[in-house]
Amino acid sequence: MEQKLNVHALVWQDQKLSVLDQRKLPEIVHYQVYVTAPEVAEAIKTMQVRGAPALGIAAAYAVALSVQQHYQADNSAWRQQVATEIKLLAASRPTAVNLFWALDMMQAKLEQLNDSPVTAMIALAQEIHQQDIAANLKMGELGADILADAQGLLTHCNAGALATGGYGTALGVIRSAYQRQARRIYADETRPWLQGARLTVWELAQDNIPSTLIADSAAAMLMKSGQVDWIIVGADRIAANGDVANKIGTYSLAVLAKYHGVKLMVVAPTSTIDFARQSGDAIAIEQRAASEFLPACYAHEDSLITAWNPVFDVTPAALISVIVTERGAVFNPAEKGVGELNDE
Ligand code: MRU
Numbered sequence: 242m243e244q245k246l247n248v249h250a251l252v253w254q255d256q257k258l259s260v261l262d263q264r265k266l267p268e269i270v271h272y273q274v275y276v277t278a279p280e281v282a283e284a285i286k287t288m289q290v291r292g293a294p295a296l297g298i299a300a301a302y303a304v305a306l307s308v309q310q311h312y313q314a315d316n317s318a319w320r321q322q323v324a325t326e327i328k329l330l331a332a333s334r335p336t337a338v339n340l341f342w343a344l345d346m347m348q349a350k351l352e353q354l355n356d357s358p359v360t361a362m363i364a365l366a367q368e369i370h371q372q373d374i375a376a377n378l379k380m381g382e383l384g385a386d387i388l389a390d391a392q393g394l395l396t397h398c399n400a401g402a403l404a405t406g407g408y409g410t411a412l413g414v415i416r417s418a419y420q421r422q423a424r425r426i427y428a429d430e431t432r433p434w435l436q437g438a439r440l441t442v443w444e445l446a447q448d449n450i451p452s453t454l455i456a457d458s459a460a461a462m463l464m465k466s467g468q469v470d471w472i473i474v475g476a477d478r479i480a481a482n483g484d485v486a487n488k489i490g491t492y493s494l495a496v497l498a499k500y501h502g503v504k505l506m507v508v509a510p511t512s513t514i515d516f517a518r519q520s521g522d523a524i525a526i527e528q529r530a531a532s533e534f535l536p537a538c539y540a541h542e543d544s545l546i547t548a549w550n551p552v553f554d555v556t557p558a559a560l561i562s563v564i565v566t567e568r569g570a571v572f573n574p575a576e577k578g579v580g581e582l583n584d585e
Contacts, residue, residue, distance in 0.1 A: 263290065304323070369406075373510060457490055
């Protein structure tokens with residue numbers, strides 16, 4: 242089925258990158274226009290753009306911007322400046338492997354190019370973007386096939402068009418499944434950053450798909466009520482054994498799902514699989530500032546109150562029913578891991 246893409250996190254136009262500022266949603270739809278890599282690195286750090294595949298695409302465009310700026314300014318010393326900015330981008334957020342995957346792709350291309358690298362670097366960033374959309378559309382269909390009989394779906398965080406090149410991973414599957422047949426769709430609000438409340442339900446509404454928002458703490462009650470058959474989430478990094486790092490709270494949902502007989506589907510392109518990482522224990526988990534949820538009145542020098550804010554957790558493969566990628570689905574990943582998806 243031909244899909245119309247209504248929501249765009251990243252737009253490349255006139256040699257510039259427009260980034261939809263997700264901190265302002267849903268109240269304000271505002272695109273910030275960037276022409277340098279450090280600006281994009283800052284946009285990643287500060288969550289203007291977020292979601293694993295979108296981070297990879299933003300980083301790819303940022304490298305293209307870097308080459309464009311420095312090659313045009315000084316075509317003898319530009320490589321050193323680009324290398325410094327690639328390091329800056331790599332230090333922006335640690336958990337989503339797509340960021341490093343895209344930087345590696347851009348770096349490898351750069352090493353092959355001598356004269357006039359700008360056009361080729363922009364073309365590769367655009368290709369990475371388009372391939373991500375194509376992967377999402379494919380996963381949407383594969384995932385919807387698996388959900389044929391499901392009536393109630395719960396998602397966590399935002400793994401939609403806002404988090405990717407377009408269409409979404411988990412939300413792409415939910416979009417495709419809903420197009421085939423109306424279902425109940427629930428979204429966790431996703432504390433502390435509220436990706437579910439601010440982004441996911443908004444994004445679904447852009448496509449006229451109704452949804453119900455729940456407080457994260459209502460998930461157990463919802464599962465017990467029998468209203469949900471499947472939890473559908475994205476991923477930031479998948480280890481070779483099938484363990485999945487994703488937004489904090491995914492692990493809690495997985496434990497609850499097991500107890501209540503609800504299935505768990507992880508949807509992610511193969512660019513999210515870190516085949517070199519044997520298990521989830523080896524995945525770096527980003528810690529963000531206490532100020533994301535600690536009331537400001539506690540944040541003074543001699544305060545006795547602090548906050549612990551890991552923004553991802555690792556769900557063991559044993560709690561996952563299926564991992565859907567553009568290369569196919571792996572059921573019960575705990576049995577053999579995801580090595581069969583490696584095309585190298
Ligand atoms: O901190 P965020 O908003 O970047 O976290 C995003 C998630 O955890 C998503 O579920 C994941 O990146 C998959 S997005 C398709």
